[in-house]
Amino acid sequence: MSAISREDVVHLAHLAHIEMSDAELDKMTGELDAIVGAIASVSEVASSDVPATSHPIPLTNVLREDTVGQTLSIDEVLLNAPDSDSDRFKVPAILDGE
């Protein structure tokens, strides 16, 4: 039984704002399924008493003091902006946001 259905991929593509053709969806369904299957093999060796990990390096508390540093100039900030107005990024009106 596959872990990833075509509907899952349609849903993920929608969430990620990625437009995909039917052929791409079919292809990706198979590939993602293979990836999830490969990852699942980890659970064959890791029993439930092994905690999930997201960081391979055993580092904790990498913290910085609360001291102000260098900021970008307004020109640098807006350098990659497709459009700007009054020193602010100009973006299309987006209706379904809050």
Added chain:
Amino acid sequence: MSNYTDELVDFDEALDRYDPVLGFEVHVELNTKTKMFSDAPNAFGDDPNTNVTPVDLGLPGVLPVVNKTAVEYSILIGLALNCQIAEKCGFARKNYFYPDTPKNFQTSQFEDPIAYDGYLDIELEDGEVFRVEIERAHMEEDAGKLTHMGGSTGRIQGADYSLVDYNRAGVPLVEIVTKPITGAGKRAPELAKAYVAAVREIVKNLGVSDAKMERGNVRCDANVSLMPKDADKFGTRTETKNVNSLRAVEHAVRFEIERHAAVLDSGAKIVQETRHWHEDTRTTTSGRPKSDADDYRYFPEPDLVPIVTTVEWIEELRGRLPEPPAERRKRLKAEWNYADKEFRDVVNAGVLDEIEQTVAAGATAAVARKWWMGEIARLAKAADKDISDLGVTPATIVELNSLIEGKKINDKIARQVLEYVIDGEGTPSEIVEKRSLAVVNDDGALGKAVDDAMAAMPDVVEKIKGGKMQAIGALMGPVMKATRGQADAGRVREIVMEKLGL
């Protein structure tokens, strides 16, 4: 615009049939010097996009680094809310697409908040206490600020485009989430207001936030649902977003109760959705329903390693906790011996600190209250300023009062001196000296003024001789005039009596 056509049920009637269940998410902006994950300044009101680093813009290859002070402030909030502090916690990415974050995710905490399982005892005006259980308090970052341009209303509907300022993006936030609050009944709106007020007071008292609601330092999302009286399951809730004043919180909860009751009465179902609050009409309108957009695909933030708290660190921070505001009020009221109403007025006027410092500087609680609630409040109102911005210090009041008690000036002159202090002329003693305001009680000068007044009003003198002591008052006018208001009235009276051998 709020195109409001909802049916409502009278509030009391609604609560005869239904029990309200509340829940709050309160966002607190921390007042650290820098942002949560970058060393850009955390400041309000600066020019757009001037407090921005590559991290805040989510440029490729940047690495966030956690602000230690923001973590400590978060722990302080957790401790003040009687929470457990996580031994180990981490950050997660909350993914969504909206221009208020250039990264397309908000760095937040998901499964492991830094603080959890707390409570806050909320005292309502009549003294009844509700315990509100805290589910969690987690660290995250604020988003940039969008201004919607064009269109007719300035709202997002009908806007042509939006302008984005990322100064606020990355400002440290602590989100405080309650467990469902049951049992408030008709006091639900009042409790809602009191809860948000208490959180605001706590973070202000801790010194970890400027706590100005009008600036968005403290923001509230209010969840409301109703369940029939005999039900054992919660109803469907709505979440009213961005209810950002204490009064609005109270009104929004009340409105949603009235609206939910009407929907449920009609046999329809409440749609789980966000609602927008409209201050002008004091109503809510439908935002968006729960949908795909709420699938945030949280995953652990790979660029930030976990935070581990030691007992030593937590206890060091616990040692920094100030006296909780509610306990402090109870203590001060008893120490100052104020009546209930007197104390409530002092709290509402926001001069608790001033009175406490004035008492500490040597004045009695009664004298301190007389000045801060009387003349100083009046002058602040006249100048349209906050009392704390007038420049009157507790030392000023103590000095004024000792001048009065030492009979150097009278009450009336003291009020004048206070105005000169506010105008920046110096300390009360300096002003009395410079302006020659000391009460005239040397008998030579007073005696002359009394003689002149008596000579000018022989009929009054006859009345006094005849035993009409209140006639002395008629002499007071000319004597005060001659001494520019600085005569000691008691002494004038004595001199008149002496001169007439009474």
